[in-house]
């Protein structure tokens with residue numbers, strides 16, 4: 556369950572900080588990638604090298620090291636778990652006070668947060684701490700513990716850090732939420748293909764790959780195993796996305812067809828060339844020597860049709876870039892035999908190539924269509940994945 560998942564472990568300054576080392580070890584043993592961040596006070600209790608050695612990555616101790624450690628870690632992690640969380644750290648997190656590297660990372664992150672408090676009973680029961688805990692809970696933060704038992708300095712009562720196993724279980728629970736596509740294997744294509752004329756020139760199109768990237772990233776975050784077949788480099792470094800880089804329609808066809816039988820879903824978001832130059836030149840065509848060339852075209856492989864024609868085929872989602880003709884898209888959905896066709900009008904403002912938003916009409920195999928308002932491509936991706944999940948049910 557934790558295999559390959561990215562966990563940021565925040566350690567703040569309490570005696571229980573030594574237990575955070577054990578927690579780091581349990582997370583690593585469960586297959587998680589762990590990166591530790593330590594508050595300045597935590598270093599009175601445990602050294603950073605302990606976490607560096609256990610996690611295999613240098614523990615972060617300073618907000619002013621590197622370019623921007625807090626935003627970098629916030630983007631990297633799928634979850635942040637703070638154990639032990641002192642009253643001061645809880646106060647910072649509840650009130651958005653980014654005065655050290657851990658609190659700044661929490662403020663820079665939109666990912667789930669798990670907090671395991673540890674402090675003396677008086678501090679835990681203080682109205683200020685209770686207010687802060689209520690604020691965190693209202694923000695959707697998962698609070699684990701504290702438990703009761705022996706505390707520092709020979710005291711006992713409520714305020715003890717819960718055992719690492721309980722914290723691991725909370726992290727697993729948080730990471731499992733929203734993973735409604737777990738077990739689904741999906742191919743997503745993205746970008747425009749490039750068909751060579753000679754070694755330096757090609758016939759291409761304006762597709763940026765953004766829609767396919769949004770679908771691949773959202774599907775992976777929801778638990779699907781994604782193979783992204785792309786003509787554009789995918790820089791997001793998202794866990795759960797395997798990238799296969801291709802250039803031409805032929806390469807894309809081979810990459811998709813070779814994997815389609817083992818996939819549950821194929822989403823053809825790429826703008827695949829319909830024609831390619833016949834016999835591309837093996838040398839750069841020279842104006843001075845060769846004059847103006849005549850380029851002859853031939854049909855490319857129809858990647859989507861090849862998948863639809865498979866005997867036991869995955870769910871197939873096609874895309875259609877239209878210029879204002881919904882009827883044409885409805886006909887296309889039928890003719891192509893896809894389960895869903897996502898039509899967008901590239902002429903509309905906010906919907907063209909390279910845009911971060913899209914306004915689409917989704918047509919199903921029965922020909923019934925649903926038009927969605929203009930929204931960010933990430934939201935289009937999630938809504939489309941809801942439809943795909945329902946088709947797969």
Ligand code: CTP
Pocket residue numbers: 804823824825826827828829855856857858859860872873874875876
């Ligand atoms: N597609 C494909 N292989 C191709 C061309 C297109 O798999 N050689 C896929 C695209 O990825 C897209 C869908 O087919 O999901 C629709 O592409 P589109 O170019 O709109 O369809 P065409 O049948 O080429 O329609 P048109 O007649 O408008 O060109």
